[in-house]
Amino acid sequence: xxxxxxxxxxxxxxESDLSAATFRINNESHTxxxxxxxxxxxxxxxxxxGYSVPHPSENHIHVRVQMYGTxxxxxxCSSFHQTKFPDKLSxxxxxxxxxxxxxxxxxxxxxxxRQSLNAGNYERWDEKS
Amino acid sequence: xxxxxxxxPRNAGFPAAPHTTLSKSSHDPRKHVGVHFEHxxxxxxxxxxxxxxxxxxxxxxxxxxxxxxxxxxxxSQRSIEFDLVGVDASIANAFRRIIIAEVPMIAIENVYxxxxxxxxxxxxxxxxxxxxxxxxxxxxxxxxxETGFNSQPNDxxxxxxxxxxxxxxxxxxxxxxxxxxINDEVKSGHLVWTPQGEQPAxxxxxxxxxxxxxxxxxxxxxxxxxxxxxxxxxxKGVGQDHAKFCPVATATYRTHPLxxxxxxKPVPRHLAKKFAQCFSPGVxxxxxxxxxxxxxxxxxxxxxxxxxxxxxxxxxxxxxxxIRDHFIFNVxxxxxxxxxxxxxxxxxxxxxxxxxxxxxxxxxxxxxxxxAAANGADVDVEMAGT
Numbered sequence: 001x002x003x004x005x006x007x008x009x010x011x012x013x014x015e016s017d018l019s020a021a022t023f024r025i026n027n028e029s030h031t032x033x034x035x036x037x038x039x040x041x042x043x044x045x046x047x048x049x050g051y052s053v054p055h056p057s058e059n060h061i062h063v064r065v066q067m068y069g070t071x072x073x074x075x076x077c078s079s080f081h082q083t084k085f086p087d088k089l090s091x092x093x094x095x096x097x098x099x100x101x102x103x104x105x106x107x108x109x110x111x112x113x114r115q116s117l118n119a120g121n122y123e124r125w126d127e128k129s
Numbered sequence: 130x131x132x133x134x135x136x137x138p139r140n141a142g143f144p145a146a147p148h149t150t151l152s153k154s155s156h157d158p159r160k161h162v163g164v165h166f167e168h169x170x171x172x173x174x175x176x177x178x179x180x181x182x183x184x185x186x187x188x189x190x191x192x193x194x195x196x197x198x199x200x201x202x203x204x205s206q207r208s209i210e211f212d213l214v215g216v217d218a219s220i221a222n223a224f225r226r227i228i229i230a231e232v233p234m235i236a237i238e239n240v241y242x243x244x245x246x247x248x249x250x251x252x253x254x255x256x257x258x259x260x261x262x263x264x265x266x267x268x269x270x271x272x273x274x275e276t277g278f279n280s281q282p283n284d285x286x287x288x289x290x291x292x293x294x295x296x297x298x299x300x301x302x303x304x305x306x307x308x309x310x311i312n313d314e315v316k317s318g319h320l321v322w323t324p325q326g327e328q329p330a331x332x333x334x335x336x337x338x339x340x341x342x343x344x345x346x347x348x349x350x351x352x353x354x355x356x357x358x359x360x361x362x363x364x365k366g367v368g369q370d371h372a373k374f375c376p377v378a379t380a381t382y383r384t385h386p387l388x389x390x391x392x393x394k395p396v397p398r399h400l401a402k403k404f405a406q407c408f409s410p411g412v413x414x415x416x417x418x419x420x421x422x423x424x425x426x427x428x429x430x431x432x433x434x435x436x437x438x439x440x441x442x443x444x445x446x447x448x449x450x451x452i453r454d455h456f457i458f459n460v461x462x463x464x465x466x467x468x469x470x471x472x473x474x475x476x477x478x479x480x481x482x483x484x485x486x487x488x489x490x491x492x493x494x495x496x497x498x499x500x501a502a503a504n505g506a507d508v509d510v511e512m513a514g515t
Contacts (some may be wrong), residue, residue, distance in 0.1 A: 007489035008490050031222075032479075034223070042187055055507040092490065095490055096487065096490050096494065099486060101382050101488075106483070122201040124205070127206055
């Protein structure tokens with residue numbers, strides 16, 4: 001497989017300012033998709049985030065991110081949104097933030113695991129094979 | 130490791146319960162998944178910004194650190210049980226998936242058959258050989274790649290074994306007596322490691338020469354005159370390519386069970402024993418007066434079978450729940466990894482993944498070679514600021 005595709009691509013149909021976009025992440029699965037979706041949803045500036053595996057035999061995922069402030073027809077746009085989120089935020093920036101936060105999370109969990117292991121306050125037992 | 134924690138005798142009925150890991154936050158009803166007679170309730174996590182008015186649930190590393198608890202409970206030579214508390218299911222599931230499918234392992238990948246006169250055909254025997262667990266720490270090899278230096282077998286990415294076995298009659302044993310044949314069974318112990326290039330100088334190999342973890346796996350059966358002569362190449366791979374590269378027998382988690390007695394409707398004393406039998410052994414204790422209580426230490430051992438909900442006489446006496454963010458992991462290693470190391474390996478794999486995606490996203494932001502400019506036909510977006 002001569003795969004020269006970039007790891008992350010932006011699918012056609014994204015907003016020109018990337019306030020809403022679908023990203024295609026190559027060679028990834030639910031493992032990163034669901035974790036990333038969760039972290040993006042923890043961002044209060046993200047209005048919607050979802051991921052999908054479009055086809056089981058194609059090894060990539062789609063991650064959809066929509067930011068508050070996405071251009072939507074004025075009739076659907078509440079005054080709350082217009083006042084609170086006047087600027088259109090980049091979903092790419094949100095994706096990058098989520099990745100950094102996920103990395104912090106895993107680093108923290110690793111530290112906690114090591115700490116518990118080193119404390120040695122657990123039961124050791126002999127398992128017969 | 131723990132020198133103080135010796136081998137504790139195990140309760141005959143069920144494994145000795147380790148220390149409880151329930152805390153005050155475990156009793157927060159928001160974290161409870163309801164388990165009812167025919168349905169479950171409150172399954173999904175709701176701690177997202179905007180869900181609860183006036184509450185901030187945005188990502189906060191400090192808050193996360195406060196709520197996070199990782200407690201190793203039991204470790205044997207082959208398995209580990211630990212609690213991961215305070216994370217979302219998507220994170221716990223990522224660990225499970227990575228341990229099964231993406232922590233690398235070494236297994237036989239290419240088999241060159243010089244001679245095989247046994248009754249088992251080449252491709253079936255090759256498949257069996259691939260599944261033999263090897264004792265080599267995967268860290269010592271580099272993975273094969275599509276292009277570049279490691280696209281060809283070399284001493285940094287391949288281990289070579291020879292399998293040369295011929296069966297013959299044992300002249301000193303009478304016909305029909307046990308042991309009349311020599312080498313009538315080809316076993317995993319017959320694999321002979323042949324060091325390549327710089328491999329003899331590697332201290333890891335000198336300390337523990339590459340071989341099968343179990344020398345007694347029968348690979349083929351022979352009769353006098355039959356022989357097998359093969360060269361086997363073992364490489365590093367991941368479980369998502371083939372199950373032979375999977376480092377574990379199982380890697381599972383379950384959420385912590387929670388059993389809550391209703392103080393305003395106690396269990397009738399004469400039914401206390403029947404009540405206790407609705408749960409896994411040790412979960413419910415009955416005192417001499419027939420009063421029922423829940424043993425918090427052993428609550429984790431409950432199977433949440435819902436048996437208690439089948440009996441009308443216990444209606445309203447008890448609530449069955451599970452704690453949504455409390456995961457009890459059980460990982461059984463089946464290769465060269467010590468069980469306590471597998472979780473750490475999965476963290477490494479995950480952080481590598483994140484780093485790769487992050488680099489690509491950063492390239493997209495700067496419109497670099499990895500970005501939109503490189504695949505203009507695919508993308509109809511103009512990058513912000515370009």
